[in-house]
Amino acid sequence: MKCNKLVSITLLGLVSLYVSAKQTLPLDAFAMLPAIQQVSVSKNGERLAMLRATSKNGDYIIEVHNIDNLEAEPVRLGAERMEITGFQWLNNKKLGVVFRQNIQDGNKNYWVSKYAIVNANGKGDWLVPFRSDNQANFTLLSSLPGDEDEILLEYDINNNRIPDVIRFNIDNGRSRTVLRGxxxxxxxxxxxxxxxxxxxxxxxxxxxxxxxxxxxxxxxxxxxxxxxxxxxxxxxxxxxxxxxxxxxxxxxxxxxxxxxxxxxxxxxxxxxxxxxxxxxxxxxxxxxxxxxxxxxxxxxxxSYTTKHPDVYWTDVNEQALQESIETLFEDKFVRMVSRSEDDNVIVISTRSDKDPGTYYLLQDKRSLNKLGEVFPLIEPQHLSDVKYISYKAEDGLKIPAYVTLPSKGEKPYPTVVMPHGGPWARDVVIYDEWSQLLAHHGYLVIQPQFRGSEGYGLNHWIAGDNEWGQKMQDDMDQGAQFLVEKGLADPERLAMFGWSYGGYSAFVGSMRDNNIYQCTVAGAGVSDLARINATLHDSIFLRELQRPTISGVSPLDQVEKVNIPILVIHGDIDQRVPVEHSRLFVEELEKLGKDYKYVELEGADHFSNTLYYNHKTEFYSALLDWLDNKCF
Incomplete structure (x- = not known):
């Protein structure tokens, strides 16, 4: 059985393009949104649903296929005004579908999320829970064992700003409260x-x-x-x-x-x-x-994560099934992302540094067919190896890091230090679009898991408290120096690029004494610590737990110290780090006659899943031009 028709519609209309492995890919290959976002089978194994793009900008629809006849025309489910972002099988007949839409109201903008229930055969009306509440915001907690028509939701049913637990019937829309918050x-x-x-x-x-x-x-x-x-x-x-x-x-x-x-x-x-x-x-x-x-x-x-996510199995049967599937995909990170109750139909996802993502369908534990690639224009030959390393900070703290080796050029390489956002986060690099984009264009990339990163123990996490722009920044610089000492990085061609907290780091990196960098790129960065602390007030968790840890260098107060060229990029509707952080910093750069460029992405919010094809094209063009022609 062949399944190529499953992806043929996805490829048609996305882009008509072929590039050999030896050539540099056009930006479209990295800037287009994923061709496939999600694949899942019903519990009885009779249907397969896929969230797939219809254009380079996404415009996602859900296709529902009959497992017994995958080449037949699927049922297609879409929306005119709202964007589909995900789905789940609620039972063997119905899908729960998540939508979003950005609403711009004067100087304010916000995302509206909606949830609707639809028959997988496409027949009948969409059922919207709590339809009369235009601002309904709820979370799916669980399906219910023994009752395929009911689910548990977390929802503020009595509008007192305290969530309750609601039992909701997905067939008739009736609900009852089971627990009051x-x-x-x-x-x-x-x-x-x-x-x-x-x-x-x-x-x-x-x-x-x-x-x-x-x-x-x-x-x-x-x-x-x-x-x-x-x-x-x-x-x-x-x-x-x-x-x-x-x-x-x-x-x-x-x-x-x-x-x-x-x-x-x-x-x-x-x-x-x-x-x-x-x-x-x-x-x-x-x-x-x-x-x-x-x-x-x-x-x-x-589960745990070292270089990549992994599992220590206690169930020998589950371990045997996982290991038998892994043998089919050498040197890949392999997951069973969806499976029928009897395991006769399993959706497999593979990823690696050389595989941006591929979906397969395994039937009867014998028949394996490819469903499609997440980024069909990128082939393994276009991508670079990623190494998991560690080095010592100046005070002896061990700093893990991911290093992506460039696909062309000779040592020592031009190098980009790319700190992650958060900072209470960590990188999990199986395939990383930004580092692979840079490596494809000849740059060595290091992603340091500096102090303050999560996942490496309490001491490593707490060591970043109130060290913004200080020891946290030193950890990043030390990563660049480590690669210089190893003969991999060229000390005369070092840059820093980051987004969110990483953008903050790039602001700070532009003004350090005895600067090791030739330029920086600050994306959606925090420039004013007082301002970002004020915006944490709305979240109890962030206000009480994170805000006391945020102090150190406030870049907006020290713009006069900027001593290298800086590219500043920000979305104009960023809700997490408001665009004023970059606008105010750029105003000071202009006043002081500093060397800079500012790119504001119209209609772009903070997180990567709100950067669309036009945003990424503008962003990636500016980034590569800056590094190629201004920095080095």
Whole structure:
């Protein structure tokens, strides 16, 4: 059976282009939005749904295919005014579809998200939960075992700004409240495998803590398990309830250690088990559980991330299935992203530094067919190897990093230091569009996991507190120096490029004494620490936990120190880091006669999933031109 027709419509109309492996790809290859965003099969294995692009700008639709006849014309589901961003099978007949739309109202703009339920055969009307509420904002918590027509939603049903838990019928639209939120328990609801809400969280205004609650059963009282304080920051997170002992809950916690591990917490006794899983080098990730109806919630393993995400399996059958599939794709990161209840239909996703993403369909554990590539114009020969390394900071702290080697040129290479956003985040590089774009054009790229990055233990995380533009910045510079010492980076051709917190780092990088860089590129960067701290007020978590950690160099106060050329890029409707951060910085650059260029992306918000084809084309053109012709 051949499945090429599944992707033929995707390729037609996206771009008519062929480039040999030895040539430099046009920007379209990287700037076009993914041809396929998501693939999923129904639980009975009879239907396959795919979220795919119809143009270089996305314009996504859902195609629903019959597994028995994949070459037949699919059912196509789309929207005229709103953008489809995702879907999930709610049962074997219905899909839940997520939409979004950007609304611009005078000087304000905001994203509106909607959720609708539709028959997979395309027949009948779309069902919109709480249709009368134009601002309805809810979260799907869970399907319900034994009842394929009902789901659990988190939604403020009585409009008191406190979420509740609602049982919603996807067939007739009826709903009933199963749990009222209150001032103590006000969100973060977690159901057990039976659909009973048994964990939640709230904000304690008196102690300025985030309090986590659980109960041993639906009849038991809520027990406060943990208070998370900004004064004593630690990792603690409910994961899921144990099927084997329902009164116990899996938690991810540091529990007195540096690296977070996974434990079972006994809600009745308040005691922890021995550490079930943990590593010396990185934090544990989560529990891996069965999603099948027959053994829903059963533990299968523990996830973690070193160079890339991985699983320590406790279920030998699941491990055997995963390993047998991995043998089909050498040197690839392989995931079963969707599967039928009987495992006779499995959707497989592969990725690697040389594979931006490919989907396959495995049937009856024998027949394997390609469904399509995420970026069909990029071939393995166009991409570069990525290495996972570490080096020592000036004070001896170990700094992990990803290094993407250029696909052309000779050592020592022109080099770009590319710090991630957050800064409470970390890179997980399997395929990274920006570093591969730069490497394709001859640049060595290093992505340092500087102090303040998450995932490498509590000490590494906390070491970044109030070190913005100081030790955090030193960690990045040390990464460049490390590559220089190894003979890989040319000390006369060093640049820094980053987005969000990385953009902040590029602002700071443009004004350091004894500067090692020849230029920087600041994308959507924070320039004013006082301003960004003020914008954190709306989020309880960020206000109480992160804001006390943000101090150091405020670039807007020191523009006179800028001593190298700087390219500034920002979206004009950025809601996370308002565009004023870049506009004010550029105004000062202009006043002081500094060497700069400013590019403002019309209609672009902060995060990468709001950068469309026209934004990326303008952005990538400016970035490469700056590095090629201004920096080096």
């Amino acid at each position: 209150n001032t103590q328990i006000s969100g973060g609801f977690i159901p057990d495998s039976e659909g009973e809400i048994r964990a939640a969280q709230g904000f304690n205004t008196a102690d300025t803590t985030i309090d986590l609650y659980a109960r041993a059963s639906k009849e038991d009282n809520w027990v406060k398990v943990k208070s998370i304080s900004p004064k004593k920051r630690e990792v603690f997170e409910f994961l899921y309830f144990s099927n084997e002992d329902p009164a116990k809950v899996y938690v991810k916690a540091t529990n007195g250690e540096d690296k977070a591990g996974i434990y079972l917490y006994d809600i009745k006794s308040g005691e922890y088990s021995e550490r079930l899983f943990g590593l010396k080098s990185v934090d544990a990730g989560s529990v891996v559980l069965s999603s099948k109806e027959k053994d829903r919630g059963t533990l299968q393993g523990f």
